[in-house]
């Protein structure tokens with residue numbers, strides 16, 4: 001299957017935040033969406049999911065225009081892992097996960113035993129079975145993120161949009177989620193994920209785009225997009241891309257992005273930060 005965004009524009013109160021976004025995503029591909037805070041990554045997701053309307057352009061699957069009003073079709077097509085999720089009621093984790101199957105269920109019957117079995121399987125797959133009977137509002141941010149991934153997988157969607165899926169995860173869980181993303185891609189799920197870590201593009205993605213307020217939206221290979229120049233322009237800081245020898249890695253090396261706090265031209269960045277006068281001598 002091919003998901004195709006054609007010239008999408010969307011925003012709020014008649015002002016576009018997302019401008020002329022076009023891309024193609026095949027089943028089994030992972031697209032990493034990078035870009036600074038507030039540039040419009042979540043807004044793009046919201047528009048692709050039909051939560052806010054396009055002011056221009058459209059979404060197509062295998063050339064067929066997608067009607068966002070058909071919620072059941074949308075649910076089987078695109079799953080969503082939001083950045084933050086505050087449920088209105090203190091649901092138990094297993095129920096939150098089972099909710100992901102509701103779009104596929106019969107409208108007048110509750111979730112089936114099979115749905116609970118599937119949810120248990122997913123909790124096990126994501127190594128969070130210990131959270132099964134905990135109250136969702138009482139678990140940590142990172143744990144919630146893992147639960148939301150399980151919930152999205154319950155939809156069994158063809159494509160998955162993950163808004164910063166690793167943002168509140170510890171080092172280990174970040175890698176576990178990236179491994180899950182690879183595993184899903186291997187099972188032919190097409191994935192778009194946002195990240196504030198350009199390294200994640202190198203770790204598990206096939207292509208990338210850096211959203212910018214000034215440059216046109218462009219999707220290309222990781223090597224062509226995640227460059228020192230693009231990252232410096234997008235984030236306004238010096239960045240180096242380095243290749244590190246890692247003998248026990250299958251490629252013998254790993255590519256990584258290093259943001260620089262100091263450079264020879266700017267050896268002490270604190271010197272260029274003007275503090276208000278009231279801070280002067282505060283500890284004298």
Ligand SMILES: Nc1ncnc2c1ncn2[C@@H]1O[C@H](COP(=O)(O)OP(=O)(O)OP(=O)(O)O)[C@@H](O)[C@H]1O
Pocket residue numbers: 012017035036037038039040041042043044
């Ligand atoms: N409901 C809303 N109404 C009006 N403006 C909004 C709304 N939601 C977001 N915005 C604005 O749209 C712009 C893009 O926000 P968005 O959340 O899409 O950015 P983002 O790239 O996902 O940021 P971050 O990396 O910080 O999550 C921001 O200027 C934001 O203030």
